Amino acid sequence: MKLATLKNGTRDGQLVLVTGDLSHYVDASAIAPTLQAALDDWAIVAPRLIELADEIAAGSSIAKREALDATQLHSPLPRAFQWADGSAYVNHVELVRKARSAEMPETFWTDPLMYQGGSDRFLGPCDDIAMADTAWGIDMEGEIAVITDDVPMGASLDQARDAIRLIMLVNDVSLRGLIPGELAKGFGFFQSKPSSAFSPVAVTPDELGDAWDGGKVHLPLNVDLNGKPFGRANAGVDMTFDFAQLVAHAARTRPLGAGSVVGSGTVSNKLDGGPGKPVAEGGAGYSCIAEIRMIETIETGAAKTPFLQFGDRVKIEMLGKDGTSIFGAIDQTVTQYKG
């Protein structure tokens, strides 16, 4: 089942069911007005959504099909009660540290890094990334995220895994220029993590077939910059902590409410135990600009790839083994914010 949220002038939008090939949608708001409402009552709502999805797939539904236009979509949750983003590809973290000649503590391989992100106003998948100043070092971060049901405090890995309801992609927009100063203050990210965007649709795990093993998505994440392949890192490779571990980490000292979004952190693959190579050189590339800049810094002493400029376009998508898009594409242009 694929779910999306249509912009309809309200803050939470209208819940729609999307066909497997992403070509059409059907209004699902009679079953639940919004995706949050569906998640609030998933045990009752999901079977009814599945029934409608099955009817649509079988061609037996009398519901009116409309052509899907991703620019008319909100993120699946236009706002959420929680956005907890892990950093599960420890390779990425190790590289960041190496670029500034800092040792990475051994515990980073056993204890997940996670930050609490802002979730009150997500960007739609095709909304502009409007920023006041490119000196802030605007960057994309291609990630996977799950949406959970209620998770009890102290949840086991099995409880955490079983609470995963939906999967989607993320562009965790980051302001690299603001990160060092903000992290030095000791309280984590705030201004350096502006609004994130999510893929047009969120899918139930079964839509991924055997590419979903209960904790990881074993497919490449396609990140394109200005129409050129920038990243093809496999989300199932080098993910030190799977989603069950990330959700359990988030729930250690408090319960998670239904509709909590938990992210993987920037997808990142090693190459022969070391940093990866650009896609153009036959490597898996990168899911954020910071990573190629770190490698440039390690190799040549200075970064040469610039962060995002006004007019730059970022596309993040994942294709199934049959070559079709699973979640639709996050496709955003960076623009200058004018207050």
Next chain:
Amino acid sequence: MKLATLKNGTRDGQLVLVTGDLSHYVDASAIAPTLQAALDDWAIVAPRLIELADEIAAGSSIAKREALDATQLHSPLPRAFQWADGSAYVNHVELVRKARSAEMPETFWTDPLMYQGGSDRFLGPCDDIAMADTAWGIDMEGEIAVITDDVPMGASLDQARDAIRLIMLVNDVSLRGLIPGELAKGFGFFQSKPSSAFSPVAVTPDELGDAWDGGKVHLPLNVDLNGKPFGRANAGVDMTFDFAQLVAHAARTRPLGAGSVVGSGTVSNKLDGGPGKPVAEGGAGYSCIAEIRMIETIETGAAKTPFLQFGDRVKIEMLGKDGTSIFGAIDQTVTQYKG
């Protein structure tokens, strides 16, 4: 106007209007079903709520008055789309640093500290603080918080100030034993900040009269531990950044959605330019246990006041100049969580 949220078996509860003396409430759900719904459409909803409040105050309302029982209340927002907590009483931060012999950067006096908190499942004002382990160093933090309307990205101080809709109290429960390890990882708080609780009612700024100057609440915050006065720090004193500055800080790189909760951080007063004294010794006391432990450490080399134990009771309240409770009392007991 005083607003509260009655527990009614739903996640967001039922919006009620509370009488000025906190003795009674009237159902307001016909105007807006929940407080978030009211905030989503404040310009239209607020005048109708004010009209009802005026009728109740005048005794002309036909709405049924019920006796208010704070144990039946959720936090005003049982869950929120944002909980951004500042640390505006820099005195508190300076003390923490001093206790571990760390210099505080001068910029802390000009650039607010703020962390993104979890907002998906707040505790009710009289709900137990259920934790698995007292070794986590369970502590209260008495704070003030505001709830905002929509705030544009890059908001000016005036825009930020004008977006403040409601004021309430917070118990920002903290796990001191988990903080050093978590902050050392560099991504800020996560497991060390479990669910917070808010006061029974949230009030519009006019309810504070001249105790509200547009940015600060000039009244003592009463924090009691096991029935004894623990803190009487004045929230209007030593607040280095007022709420306009905190809201503007939060909105620097992204807009804030209506219903964003922005906190002051632990209320803390200096005494003659140095650390305060316990209430029993004639001082303003402390709004968290960590602070008295820091002072004990500075003065004697070791902390002697223990963090919260199972069975301990924390009460946080603020009285108006006439001696009556403005927000009702946060009144929580620490209990052992059993999964």
